[in-house]
Amino acid sequence: MVRFTPSRAIVGLPFSVSDKLYNCAAVLHRGKLLGIVPKIFLPDYKGLDEKRWFVSGSEICNDLYEIKFIDHTVPFGKLLFRNDQYDITMGVEIAEDLCSIIPPSSYLALRGANIIANPSASSESVGKAQYRKKLVEQQSARCNCGYIYAEAGVFESTTDMVFGGHCLIAENGVILKESERFQRKSSIIYSEIDIERLAHERRSNLNLSGDYKYDLDKKYRIIEFNFIKNFVISSNNLERNIEQHPFIPSDPFTRNECCKEIFHIQTASLAKRLEHTGSRKAVIGISGGLDSTLALLVTAKTFDLLGISRKNIEAVTMPGFGTTDLTYTNAMKLMKALNVSVREIDIKPACLQHMKDLGLDPNEHDITYENLQARERTQILMDLANKIGGLVVGTGDLSELALGWATYNGDHMSMYSVNCGVPKTLVKIMVKWVADNLSDDITKKILYNIIDTPISPELLPPDKHGSISQKTEDTLGPYELHDFFLFYSVGYGMTPKKILFLANTAFKGKYDSDTIKKWLKYFYKRFF
Structure with a gap:
């Protein structure tokens, strides 16, 4: 079979060298035996007695680099299998090697392996599959690599041991595919491993290029191999799942934990800033939209953590030419529900005076018309903060900053921004999480109304029905x-x-x- 397939196959086998028996994995490709790798760590506990039969390959790997196998000289020991065309470097460890304190795959990764293969005969017991899965996840994350794990199937079970055929494909801490165990038929799983993505992670992770002097004596031989055809992947045959919203975990439990963690990070960071500056007051502009809502929720919780009255939060709503009754009402209700100090400052008179000073036509709704409103609001917040000795809490999110969807010297400025690391799609999820987990019924209803409101800077007048006419995604895209x-x-x-x-x-x-x-x-x- 191997002779006629472009794929590599890894087969477990006992192999005798100098009257000693080693538990090995043979790597085959296009009918050729590329090399044999011996197992290093042999289990001898909880009914496992591998040392009764085999010898660890740790010593022989330092002395022997080739062996004779059926009239052929075959690489043996510490091996890396390299394909330059696709930038693949594969290393092999066997079963219990993964469970050791420093698995062989760690050394393989330090020497460039971006894919680790593990053929295993790990028996099943209650809870062991989950433990095994965590090991694969963690090692793939630790090594910034793809990890392929294949366990013996049910038909290889013995009187003493049951095997479940547990197969896993992981990439940098994420399980891409997992087989169903205890199948009474042969099974196979497929997934793509993103080598380019792993390479980017490795360039960022200096731990993989660190000074590991304790392993300088370990020499690895590189075995080159080639594929017989080019692999073309299309969106129609992609096996791995690509999430539409990669910032948002799809699993409900994980998503809940993620939101909880983000909210704690936001409040902890703002608390540190307030303590460092010695300020006990904050100023924040409230529009009735998602971003300012999340920022106010974070600020209110932070003041609770610091034991400071929420009345020290000056929440300011500043109606302009585009403010609708919907967002104005949401803003006022939210500020009152959170029991902060409420200010309302109408910016239209100041903006009209500014237009008059510059000789601008108020009926010309160009970029200047929009931006001067944002700058007027920022000026009010900054001046108010100066007067009361507080910090202006910024509301802009990561998506707006990345796209430049903010007014220079306007709402892109603040004294401390709590949303700058949160993308827009996640802001909505965060507000919903606060509504569901940290809010009373009245506040929850207000937050859900805000969630249902179209995203808009509200810098252009409402339509003839008094509704929002300027919708960000109509201009910017989804x-x-x-x-x-x-x-x-x-x-x-x-x-x-x-x-x-x-x-x-x-x-x-x-x-x-x-x-x-x-x-x-x-x-x-x-x-x-």
Whole structure:
């Protein structure tokens, strides 16, 4: 079978060298035996007595680099299998090697292995599968690598041991695919491992290029191999799942824990800033939109943690030319529900005076018309903060900052921004989390009303029905797309071509390719 497949196969076998028996893995490719790797750590506990039969390969690997196998000279010992075309370097460890304090895969990763394969005959017991899964997750994360784990199947069970055929494919701490155990038939799982993404992570993780002097004596031999054809992956045959909202965990429990952690980080960081500056007052502009809502919720909780009255929070709503009854009402209700000090300052007279001073036509709704409102609001907040000795808490989120969707010297400025690391898609989830977990019924209802309100800077007049006329996503594009682009471009250094491919896969059936490409180009135009 191996002779006619472009894939590599790894087969476990006992192998005798100098009258000693070793538990080994043979790596085969296109009918050729590339090398044999011996197991290092042999279990001898809880009914496992591997040392009764085998010898550890730790010593022989330092002395022997080749062996004779059926009239062929075959590489043996510490081996790395390298393919330059796809930048793949694979290392092999066997079963219990993974459970050791410093697994062989750690040394393999330090020497460039970005994929670790582990053929295993790990028996089943209650809770062991979850333990095994955690080991694979953690080791793939620790080594910034792909990890392929394949366990003996049920038909290899003995009188004393049961095997479940547990197979796992992990990438940098994430399980991509997992088989169902105890199948009474052969099973196989597939997934892609993103080598480019792993390479980006490794360039960022200096631990993998650190000074590990204790391992300088370990020499590894590199075995080159080639594929017989080029592999082309399309969005139609991609095995791994690409989430539409990568900033938001899809699992409800994980999402809840993530929101809880983010909220704690926000409050802890603001608390530290207030303590460091000695300030016991804060000023924050409230529009009735998502960003200012989350910032006010964070600020209120922070003051609770510090034992400071919420009345020391000066929450200011500043109606302008585009303010609607809906957002104004939401803002007023929220401030009162959170029991903060409420101020209302109408910016229209000041803005009209400013236009008059500059000779501007108030009926010309251009970029100056919009930005002067944002700058007027920021001036009010800054001056008020100076007067009371407080900090202006910024409300802008990560997506707005990445896209430059803020007014220079306006709302992009503050004395401390609590949302600057939270993307827009996650802001909505965060507000919902606070509503569901930290709010009374009245506040919860207000927060849900805010969640249902269209995203808008409200710098242009309402429509004839008094509703929001300026909707951000009509101009900027869907935030879920921009957050997707942001996640992969900044987070993993991916090329526009690759991001487009992933977006087409993730949003298939929701946006066509031309629409995604349009907003991707717009993302890069605004980002740079």
